[in-house]
Amino acid sequence: MSNNPKFIDKKYVLIYGYVTCLFMIWGIALSMCDVLNKHFQNVLHIDKSKSGLIQLSVFGAYAVMSIPAGLFMKKFGYKKGVLLGLILFVCGTQLFIPAANNNSFTMFRIALFILGTGMATLETVAHPFAAALGDQRTSDRRLNFSQSFNAVGTMIGPAIGTYFLLRVTHDSNDLSSVKYLYLSIGIVIALFAIAFAFTHVPKVQYAHHEAENVEAGQNKPLIKHPHFIWSVAAQFFNVAAQSGTWAFFINYGHEKMGFSEQTAGNYMVLFMAMMTIGRIVGTALMKFIAPNKLLAAFALGSVLCCLIVAQNLGWTSFIALLMINFFFSIMYPTIFSLGLKDLGAKTQQASSYISMGMVGGAIFPYFMGKIANHDVAVSYYLPIICYVFIFLFAVRLYKSR
Numbered sequence: 001m002s003n004n005p006k007f008i009d010k011k012y013v014l015i016y017g018y019v020t021c022l023f024m025i026w027g028i029a030l031s032m033c034d035v036l037n038k039h040f041q042n043v044l045h046i047d048k049s050k051s052g053l054i055q056l057s058v059f060g061a062y063a064v065m066s067i068p069a070g071l072f073m074k075k076f077g078y079k080k081g082v083l084l085g086l087i088l089f090v091c092g093t094q095l096f097i098p099a100a101n102n103n104s105f106t107m108f109r110i111a112l113f114i115l116g117t118g119m120a121t122l123e124t125v126a127h128p129f130a131a132a133l134g135d136q137r138t139s140d141r142r143l144n145f146s147q148s149f150n151a152v153g154t155m156i157g158p159a160i161g162t163y164f165l166l167r168v169t170h171d172s173n174d175l176s177s178v179k180y181l182y183l184s185i186g187i188v189i190a191l192f193a194i195a196f197a198f199t200h201v202p203k204v205q206y207a208h209h210e211a212e213n214v215e216a217g218q219n220k221p222l223i224k225h226p227h228f229i230w231s232v233a234a235q236f237f238n239v240a241a242q243s244g245t246w247a248f249f250i251n252y253g254h255e256k257m258g259f260s261e262q263t264a265g266n267y268m269v270l271f272m273a274m275m276t277i278g279r280i281v282g283t284a285l286m287k288f289i290a291p292n293k294l295l296a297a298f299a300l301g302s303v304l305c306c307l308i309v310a311q312n313l314g315w316t317s318f319i320a321l322l323m324i325n326f327f328f329s330i331m332y333p334t335i336f337s338l339g340l341k342d343l344g345a346k347t348q349q350a351s352s353y354i355s356m357g358m359v360g361g362a363i364f365p366y367f368m369g370k371i372a373n374h375d376v377a378v379s380y381y382l383p384i385i386c387y388v389f390i391f392l393f394a395v396r397l398y399k400s401r
Contacts (some may be wrong), residue, residue, distance in 0.1 A: 004093055005135035007142065012133040015201055017135070020146045022126045025028075025120040025189065028160070029089070031246065031272060033058055033112070034184075035161030035265060036178070038250045042261075043175060044105050046371045048251065052365035055111040055243045059361030061116025069121040070352020078132075079201045081125035086193035088252045088261025090120030094187030100179035120355060127336050128351040132204040139340070143333040144283040151276035151329065155269050162265030165248075222343070229338025230278065230397035234390050235357030238331045241302070243361030243387035244368035244379070245324055251376050252309075257318055271325050278329025296394035301327040301388040312377040321380075331390060338398045360386075 008016055038050045073081035092115025099107035130146050131139040163180045194224065221226055249271055253264030278298075285294055308320035336354055343350050364382070369381035 005137045007138050007145075008134050011159075011202055012046070012204070016130065016133050016142075016261070017145075018128050018196055018199060018377060019082075019126050019194070020149050022085075022122050023146045023150035024153035024156075025089070025192070026122050027150035028157040029115060029153075030058070030120060031157030031268075032161040034246045034268070035097045035158055035165055036112075037247050038254075038261060038265070039161075039165040039178070040105065040108070041200075042354065044103075046105065048248065048376075049366055049369035049371075050105075050375035052247060052369035053096045053109060054110060054112060055247055055322075055365040056362040057112040057360050058119070059239065059243060059363075061356035062356070063118040063166075063356055063362065065120040066124050066352045066356035066358070067227035069124040069355070070349055071076065071351075072121075073128075074124050074348050076321075077170060077201075078114045078125055081121065081198075082129075084198060085118050085121030085125060086189055086196070087118070088121060089115060090190050090193070092116070092118055093182040097179050099370035103175060123358070124355040126354045127333075127355070128340065128347050129204070129205040131337065131340060131347070134332070139337050141283055141286055145277055145288065145328060145336045147329075147333040148276060148279040148283065151272060151279050154272040154275060158265055158272060162268070166262045168267045169324040176370045178292035184304055185293060198244045205360075219290070222350055223354070225343060225350075225401045227341065228339050228343065228396055230393050232353050232357045233336055234285075234393040234397070235339070236360035237333070237386035237389045238335055238360070239358045240360030240364035241383035242328055242332075244364040244383055246323075247365040248372050248376050248379060249321065249369065251292070252321060253318070253379075255376055256312055257314075267322075271322055272360040272383050274326040276324050278326040279333075291330075291334050292394045292398045294330060295338075296391050297385045297400075298327040299328055299391035299394060302393075303384050305385070306380050306384045309380040310377055317377070335393070382395050 007166055033054055037054050040046055040049045041048065042052065044210050069081065069085070072084060084302050092111055092113075095111035095114055096108070099111050125144065126146070134142060147239050160181070164177050250261060250264040253259040253267055254261050257264070257265065282294060282298070302324055305320040305324045309317045309324070311317055336351075339354050340350055363387075369378045371382065
């Protein structure tokens with residue numbers, strides 16, 4: 001094998017571009033849920049813990065869909081897996097129309113659940129797909145590069161959501177802005193799906209493993225790979241912390257910093273930009289620092305920031321809140337790639353289980369919302385539990401045996 005493995009082979013450049021776009025698509029949808037969180041508090045007059053059920057609907061879909069998506073991908077391949085995810089995504093956006101017409105939070109949650117199944121399918125397929133497009137030794141960098149565009153999507157989502165949704169006044173019960181916004185998104189995604197359907201996908205496999213490692217990975221059941229098992233748990237805690245931190249960012253800006261809701265929403269764009277910067281910096285640093293060591297350092301940075309945020313120290317705490325997303329940046333793709341190491345033919349199946357770790361995001365915002373109903377700053381103590389586990393994973397539990 002070459003001592004200087006390529007980031008991407010020339011024959012995979014076009015399809016890698018499509019796959020990277022998928023990361024941006026679900027980044028837009030996921031971050032817009034956090035704007036919906038505040039919008040529904042205003043328009044549907046629900047409290048923070050109930051609005052946290054939005055995240056339960058989306059991330060709960062990952063628990064339901066990740067394994068079926070992995071089985072579908074294994075049987076029908078990456079391309080059909082992507083198309084299934086895009087179709088489900090479009091269906092979810094169109095269900096916002098009857099939900100808005102009926103002014104129903106329950107129907108919105110159903111629409112978000114269907115949207116979430118599409119996102120779960122795309123994530124389950126896209127991660128091993130990106131990892132397969134080249135040398136395993138550069139899979140960490142490929143995934144972090146693709147996740148950089150996911151971070152761009154998380155900047156676009158709040159910008160769009162704030163512009164179209166948070167300008168609605170507290171006295172308005174009009175949900176037409178939500179309806180037309182998601183209708184438009186659905187049309188754009190449908191066009192993307194058509195373009196992808198007519199694109200040739202080269203045959204790929206999880207290539208360039210050392211032969212003995214591939215053979216070992218194929219012969220051992222997944223449960224015999226401790227690093228994989230721990231990666232699922234680490235992803236659970238990672239997404240739990242991320243979803244809670246994102247869900248109440250606008251509330252923190254409005255209640256603790258005195259911003260208007262629209263201003264707080266605009267700051268969320270900067271919040272997501274910090275994640276983009278973190279992924280670019282993290283991808284570059286991985287040329288010189290082992291991914292697990294960088295993950296451990298970023299986990300400790302997140303713990304420190306959460307402690308500062310919880311003290312409610314004005315701008316000092318708000319800057320620390322922004323920095324949480326910088327440190328969060330590399331966690332998801334790095335945990336994912338570390339969990340997929342040396343699994344051979346079981347890589348696709350393992351991907352579905354790691355994606356299922358997203359269910360952490362379904363549970364955490366509700367409990368964080370319960371605390372935030374009394375003091376949103378104090379609620380930021382809760383994610384520390386998650387980051388401590390991620391640190392332990394990065395220091396010891398990631399090792400492939």
